[in-house]
């Protein structure tokens with residue numbers, strides 16, 4: 001397994017990190033994890049040299065940390081690094097942050113976190129962190145040995161990122177970076193700000209919530225013509241892993257095939273050549289031209305008070321946008337009807353509640369109106 005080491009991190013970290021936010025489900029549509037399959041996936045990754053596992057308080061509605069504790073505690077503690085995060089949006093006091101942190105240690109069955117992050121810093125969440133002095137609370141945890149390395153994950157503009165890295169000392173930072181968001185979400189500028197300060201970078205969403213693993217026919221053709229044997233996901237991981245200063249590339253794996261494919265990419269890691277980077281830029285343009293909505297299925301916008309299953313509606317729509325044949329409308333109508341009647345786009349009342357939660361700044365109610373207009377009349381699925 002390809003590894004990266006930084007003096008400030010103090011140990012070798014696998015270039016492939018395992019994100020524990022999209023684990024296989026015991027029952028589709030519910031957060032419960034399929035432990036049997038999940039364990040097999042983690043075992044394979046760990047045996048193959050993956051030593052960075054990333055969970056968080058909200059993943060799988062709180063069940064991901066429990067899963068991490070149950071599965072990883074079977075291995076020697078020094079053999080893996082566990083990352084978790086403080087959910088700033090859930091705080092109403094510093095005492096609540098203490099409670100959550102202690103509960104996280106219990107859930108994960110550990111005495112310390114190897115990596116700990118302020119979760120999803122945005123202007124709003126950073127204000128909460130400042131109001132309750134969360135940085136210093138966590139810095140004290142680090143002095144006590146309960147946190148080995150302190151960082152943050154980030155979902156906002158480069159200006160805020162520059163302020164945050166100037167205001168505190170950080171061991172690492174986690175940003176969303178892939179060959180679409182390099183320009184679209186100003187990931188390039190964010191990466192440069194971290195590189196300038198020599199802050200090791202953990203990359204999230206290298207495959208953009210799975211979207212870059214499927215792509216659309218035009219983008220797919222570009223990649224397959226260049227290397228028929230390489231999966232689209234392998235291109236995306238190589239893009240992220242080739243950047244200097246990257247500590248690990250997180251992949252939220254959902255089945256064994258993804259684990260095997262990602263391990264194959266990172267075991268025989270080949271940095272991208274300049275020509276391959278140009279090719280990915282072409283594939284990215286072809287993908288964006290299909291008109292997809294940039295949803296990463298993070299589920300931060302859920303639950304919608306009107307019952308709309310926001311990420312699934314977008315997934316169905318995006319699938320439709322990437323089909324390039326005359327069956328597309330019929331396929332869309334069929335897939336759309338697999339959503340429960342209460343989950344469909346027409347239930348959106350435009351209350352705007354979800355807007356503040358979307359790290360991708362998607363105008364969700366506006367997109368729901370567009371999709372509702374395109375959708376077949378609401379009716380239950382006929383089986």
Ligand code: SF4
Pocket residue numbers: 304305306307308310347348349350351352353354355364365368
């Ligand atoms: S704007 Fe629509 S999708 Fe968003 S929370 Fe309100 S009802 Fe739900």
Ligand code: SF4
Pocket residue numbers: 294295296297298299300301302310311314357358359360361362364
């Ligand atoms: S709409 Fe935004 S917040 Fe909701 S799942 Fe998609 S990316 Fe996440």
